[in-house]
Amino acid sequence: MAIKKYLDVQPTRRNVLTGLAATGAATALPGFTPYVQAQSAAPIRIGFQVHRTGIGAAYGRWYDRTTTAAAKVINDAGGINGRPVEIIAEDDGTDPKRGAEVIEKFTTHHKADIAFGTLFSHVVIGSAPRAGELKMPYFVVSEGHHVASGMLNRYTLQPGITDVKSQVQAMAPFVADNLGKKVTMIFPDFAFGHDHRDYFSAAVEAQGGEVVAKIAIPPTETSFTKYFPKIPRNTDVIYHVMVGPAVLTFVKEMGEFFGSSRPEIFGFIDSLEAVDLKTPGLEFLEGTYFWEGNPRYAQANQSEHDKFYRAAVGVDQNGASVSDGKDVSTYAHMFGCWETLHIIKAGMEASGYQGPSDRAKLIEAVEAMTNMPLSQAHPQGAKMFNGKTHQVFGHQYITQVKGGRLELAHTTSIEDTMYPDEVDYTSQSF
């Protein structure tokens, strides 16, 4: 009965008008535009996919602040091609399905020029195919190896942050030479953690070491003691990397598990991003080592560019917000947003970007980039971009906990992080 009722509906004036409007909107899509857009002073609209809620919220808050600061610096210096930059932020809920919807919303609703942003690898992997279908350049700040592995597409680029494969490859010699050969890995059980598991195991074996246990923990887990008995007794080094809202509990419970007789510990700072190192229960970390994408505490050899960047974002010498010392930043990752926005600016200026019809030219301009020297646009350090794999390579930092601060112990070279190409995105058509 109900179906018949629907079929009987006569066209009303309203739904005829809606249909007309939809047809109009469709012909107005970028691909249909029969003329080249004129030079304009309208803002360049950058869709910013951000983890406002969900398990990535702490990263999202700081990615947001860094992006806002970078956009302000760019706008104060005259914008891109003389046009101001407008950041349109949308929450992806740290959820892959929502991530893809956000990309779609940028394209169809906000009429953004490009999409940019997010961190968690499952959101990137969920969103990138949609970006490819919509022919929307998608600049990610995610660290995952999924860009350089060839899993994604020509529209997805990662020019502002290095990937896990190159990070762990550069860490393996330090761990095997200084801390021990028998490693137990503890990592989150999703794409990002699996990158750690696969590439670190291979890299440490190449150094004559051995991974004696691989402990995967769901990123939504809240209690961790139950996982630690799986650490074999002959472990020399614990290699830990954890994400999600419960990271502090993870590290504290690890300390409680070992008591006074801990093995060597090497962690990715992800396990303590946005967490104050002086929190009670973290004292056992004294003397342990961390990978940091960018040192949280201002170091003795701090560059003028780091000084400028730190001040622009509003971060103090200890890596916390200048307005609230308890609000610790995700300093090791968020520089990627700053650098990516500057690369977008450089790419748009090199390609003479005018509007959505120049998206392919923008991607080609970024693909043509190679050396990126240490500068205000690249405060984390010099980098080398590989246009074929859409992935950037750069220095990695190893810091040691001393007196509750992270002090720089070792800086890797860019060459330490390189590996053979696994894909050539430039051979794909637009």
Added chain:
Amino acid sequence: MEFGPHLILAMLEGLVQASVLTLTALGLSLVFGVMRVVNVAHGEFFMLGAVFAYAITDWLTGSAAVGFLAALIIAPLLVAALAVVCDRMILRRLDYDPERTIVATIGILYVLQQVTLMTYGPDAHPVTPPFNQRLAIPWFEFTDTGLEFYFPWGLSTTSYKLFVIAAACVAGLGIWILMARSKLGLILRATQLDRETAQAFGIPVERVYAFVFGLGAAIAALGAVLVVPIQQAHYLMGGDPLLLSFIVVIIGGLGSLRGTVVAAILIGMSNGVISVFFTPTLAKILATLLVAFVLVYRPAGLFGTKVA
């Protein structure tokens, strides 16, 4: 880790989980038993207990013990007050109709969760435990020289975790005394058995309902305050306790307090032991499977009576 110390550690972890789960599930079971309301928002009352505990300890910056004690008393009361408001404003207006209250409590779930997100924010915050000493547990082995004691790597618990177990036992005992030995308990049980007859005997059923809904939420909040120094307060933390509480209540028998306690210990312990020896995912799979079997072969639960 050797089998013996491993098992002890697994059981200790299981006991901590079981004690918090017992409290959460008792709250859910009480509300269902007396009011016949399936409270889907129960996990959010649990979450609010933890969030209030953080807010109170953060506000009372003095000693951790004073802040925690205040949270232990104030947070459940605040949550209870909120639950009473929900009862008066929503559930009563639906005449406690079983189907409509399910939909209404789903609505309450989202409102509470999103309001927490908008005010408290998306981050997890730690609460400092009032005391927290690591207690290493000795283990024995037979060597050539006879029995020897030693401290295996990792075999330890903390004084606070032992406190959680003890506090949950005390709270559970308190609820039992309330239900089985007090005049108030008599009124609650009378309402549970037959609402209309109870009303005919002059029991103010609507006030009883408001009280029970508040009490159920307060018990969940109490469990959350106890666990928050081990876990951290986060706006999404209500999901797991809700799921596990439902599993417990279905296995134990809807409305049966005794069954709830037995099932909570069973699920909490097996969860702890299976997660330590195998994986947490397997623990959840087995618990869900157990629910399926109980529903097929003993629909009223282990200790439940048939619901009319």
